[in-house]
Amino acid sequence: MQFRRVDALPPYAFAEVERLKLELRRAGEDVIDLGFGNPDVPPPEIAVEKLREAALLLRNHRYSSSRGLPNLRAAICELYHERYGVELDPETEATMSLGAKEGLVHLLWVLLAPGDSALVPSPSYPIHLFAPGFAGATVQRVPALDYVAGVEEAWEAAQPRPRVLLASFPHNPTTACVELPDMQRLVDFAREREMVLVHDFAYADLAFDGYRPPSIFECDGAREVAVELYSLTKGFSLAGWRVAFVLGRADVVGALARLKSYLDYGSFQPLQIAATVALREARDQPAQAAEVYEGRRNALCDGLTRLGWEVARPKATMFVWARIPTDEKAQDFALRLLREAHVAVSPGSGFGADGEGFVRFALVENEQRIAQAVRGIRRAIC
Ligand SMILES: Cc1ncc(COP(=O)(O)O)c(C=O)c1O
Structure with missing residues (x-):
């Protein structure tokens, strides 16, 4: 049977990264997941x-x-x-x-x-x-x-x-x-x-x-x-x-x-x-959450900059949008980062063709884990 509305949707662009992430985790690897923007800060x-x-x-x-x-x-x-x-x-x-x-x-x-x-x-x-x-x-x-x-x-x-x-x-x-x-x-x-x-x-x-x-x-x-x-x-x-x-x-x-x-x-x-x-x-909760994400933003942006990967420092959101430092396609780069650094990110192309050339980091792991991610990324890009 045809499901015209659903069949017309493009394949889920983050599926390959998700599949490899699960495969690595099943094999016992510690993958740092900065892909899905799923907030992890405790609720009020x-x-x-x-x-x-x-x-x-x-x-x-x-x-x-x-x-x-x-x-x-x-x-x-x-x-x-x-x-x-x-x-x-x-x-x-x-x-x-x-x-x-x-x-x-x-x-x-x-x-x-x-x-x-x-x-x-x-x-x-x-x-x-x-x-x-x-x-x-x-x-x-x-x-x-x-x-x-x-x-x-x-x-x-x-x-x-x-x-x-x-x-x-x-x-x-x-x-x-x-x-x-x-x-x-x-x-x-x-x-x-x-x-x-x-x-x-x-x-x-x-x-x-x-x-x-x-x-x-x-x-x-x-x-x-x-x-x-x-x-x-x-x-x-x-x-x-x-x-x-x-x-x-x-x-x-x-x-x-x-x-x-x-x-x-x-x-x-x-x-x-x-x-x-x-x-x-709980009116203070948003400011407290923002403080947590700001610390993580600093950890990631400072860490990547130290590696020579210049990324724009966001003024807001829970993401870092980074131009890929090699000439790889976003999907290939994201898969390589996952394989070699054990860090999951979202390929920019998943946000539409205009996102090609970028990856998105979601700041949903703590600062120690982000520092660990940066060490992994060094192995993959330096
Ligand atoms: C721009 C934007 N709008 C809406 C949402 C989803 O928000 P909600 O959880 O309220 O559906 C997101 C979540 O990532 C988002 O990035």
């Missing part, structure tokens, strides 16, 4: 305690609300108010999603239809490039490292005219960051061209050296054109909980909430209750 204890307590109450085992409990939506709006000085209405401008990834896919399903197109940074977190296709739309790629300058030209070239401008700063995998004036340019551009601006703010919390990533809602007029995805995965270290929010432009948030009322009943209610506690009572 107070939230885990609340989860346990809430799970003991039978009433919390029934269906919940797909938009998210009112208290949870109020809590994310409070965080936005405190951090970014923006006043969002929890009733009309906030809905929950089962992680930013699920929220993004269904959001683009709401916004796009066959015959539409979207402007998307490239290389990209893979679902950014695939989600428009799930909705039957096409993608006009824009260089991620020059996104703000590139969207205008891409808009001119795109046929049909894009309905969605997808942005994501700090950016995975390139770690590109943006300052408020450039963010404002994107908002103005989207308004002038009557596009919906979708901002994936998954790395809102993970910034270093005093840099603070701006929310789209710090821009004038953003609430009329933009929605922003904020997730508890990275800053609050709650990846497995699948709690995120789609915030902003009320008609878009309303349309997504309507679609989702047909698709799910929200996440397990104790998770929502405990996530509310995390947002209200």
